[in-house]
Amino acid sequence: MSTVLLGLGLVVGLAMVGAAALALVTRSTVTAVLAAGLVSLLASVLFVVLAAPDVAMTEAAIGSGLTTFLFFFVMGRIRREGAK
Amino acid sequence: MTDTLLLPGVITALAFAMAFWRFTAGPSAVDRVVAFDTLTVIAVTGLVITALVSGRGIYLDVALVYALLSFLGVIVASRYLEGGDR
Amino acid sequence: MIALTWLGVAVMTAGVVFLALGGLGLVRMPDTYTRIQAGTKATTLGTILSLFGAALIMPGWSIKLLLIALFLMFTNPLSSQVLARAAHRAGVPATDKTKADALADDQEGLA
Numbered sequence: 001m002s003t004v005l006l007g008l009g010l011v012v013g014l015a016m017v018g019a020a021a022l023a024l025v026t027r028s029t030v031t032a033v034l035a036a037g038l039v040s041l042l043a044s045v046l047f048v049v050l051a052a053p054d055v056a057m058t059e060a061a062i063g064s065g066l067t068t069f070l071f072f073f074v075m076g077r078i079r080r081e082g083a084k
Numbered sequence: 085m086t087d088t089l090l091l092p093g094v095i096t097a098l099a100f101a102m103a104f105w106r107f108t109a110g111p112s113a114v115d116r117v118v119a120f121d122t123l124t125v126i127a128v129t130g131l132v133i134t135a136l137v138s139g140r141g142i143y144l145d146v147a148l149v150y151a152l153l154s155f156l157g158v159i160v161a162s163r164y165l166e167g168g169d170r
Numbered sequence: 171m172i173a174l175t176w177l178g179v180a181v182m183t184a185g186v187v188f189l190a191l192g193g194l195g196l197v198r199m200p201d202t203y204t205r206i207q208a209g210t211k212a213t214t215l216g217t218i219l220s221l222f223g224a225a226l227i228m229p230g231w232s233i234k235l236l237l238i239a240l241f242l243m244f245t246n247p248l249s250s251q252v253l254a255r256a257a258h259r260a261g262v263p264a265t266d267k268t269k270a271d272a273l274a275d276d277q278e279g280l281a
Contacts, residue, residue, distance in 0.1 A: 004093040004137050008130055011097045015104050022108055030113045030165065034120055037157055038107070041150070045127050048134055048146055056146045065153040072164040079167065088179050092220070095186040102193030106205070114202050114257040121249055122196055122209040126189055128238065129220045133182075135231075136224055144234040151238060155245040162249070162256040 009049040016042045029075070037068040093133055100126050117161050124154035178226030185219025188212050201265040202257050210250035217242055 016039055023035035040063025047056035103126060107119035128147050135143035195208025221239045225232045258273055 002137055004089055005134065007093060007097060008134060011100060012127075012130075015100065018104065018108060028113065030161070031116055034113075034116050034161065035107075038120060038123065041124060041127065041154065044146070044150065045130060045134075048131055048143055051138065051140075053140075053142050053146050057149050060146070060150050060153050064157055068157040069160050072160045076164050076167065088175070089182070092179070092182050092186040095183070095190050099186070099190040099193035102190070102197050103209070106193075106196045106209075112202060112257075112260075112262050114253060114260065114262055115205060117256075118202070118206050118209045118253055119196060121246075121253070122192060122213055125210075125213045125217055125242070125246065126193070128242070129186065129189060129217055132221060132224050132235070132238075136227060141228075141231050141234065144231060144238065148234070148238050148241065151241055151245070155249060158249045159252055162252045166256040166259050 005049055009046060012042050012045050012049065016046070033068060033071045033075075037064050040064050040067065089133055089137055093130075093137075096126060096130050096133060100130070113165055114162070117158060117165070120161075121154070121158045124150065124158075174229075175227055178223045180223070181226060182220050182223030185216045185221075185223060188216030188219060192216060200267070202262045203254060203264055206250055206254050206257070210246055210253075214242060214246045 019035045019038045019042065023032045023039065026032050026035065040059060043063065044056040044059040047053075047059055100123065103119050103122045107116055107123060110116045110119055128151050131143060131147040131150065135141065135147070189212070192208055192212030195212060196205055199205045199208050218239050221235045225235045264271070
């Protein structure tokens with residue numbers, strides 16, 4: 001593993017820890033969902049750095065795309081039903 | 085190839101750190117979505133640098149999927165925020 | 171061959187510097203709208219320059235890199251516009267130095 005890959009993996013891993021802590025600490029639901037989506041997006045970058053591109057593609061599709069989309073879709077649905 | 089890209093990698097990590105600071109500190113939720121968008125665009129460049137360092141072209145497909153899905157996430161989040169406390 | 175590689179590294183470094191400037195603008199700008207400006211415009215240019223540099227380093231990857239660059243060129247201004255509209259509708263305040271708000275003027279004229 002070269003120096004560049006080591007540094008990128010270190011930065012991405014530290015950012016993952018920070019985003020996970022933010023998702024736990026914050027009081028706002030939108031921020032928590034965004035931070036959780038950021039954790040899985042950064043996990044997919046980390047999988048690429050660790051030479052597993054297929055796992056990274058699955059993680060990007062499920063973790064970011066499906067989970068974030070589902071959270072915001074359901075939250076908008078709940079808000080509309082509550083306003084009715 | 086591995087050490088010639090050391091300087092671009094360091095500057096990318098610097099940009100990533102600054103955008104992440106805005107993600108943690110952003111006062112409003114829109115600030116956090118902006119920082120999220122910037123972070124994913126910087127991460128696409130990081131993926132391309134990773135592909136160049138490793139010498140494997142298959143990583144570029146991951147970068148393409150990544151750009152597509154992060155764009156989708158930003159659009160869905162901002163559509164949600166649009167209907168917020170008006 | 172070697173000259174092309176070094177040219178690619180130089181172009182890539184220039185693009186990455188634009189990414190760092192975008193991150194610096196994200197930290198230093200006073201309100202949400204200017205942060206949207208810094209965080210999407212500068213990083214679009216930076217990413218396209220870095221992808222061009224990567225295409226100079228590895229000419230065999232040009233097609234995929236061109237696809238990523240085209241995709242970013244289409245989607246980044248779109249997400250910037252949607253974000254700015256969401257901020258305006260959610261009522262995020264602008265900085266005190268703002269002189270004009272054309273969207274609010276238009277909506278007052280329509281109402």
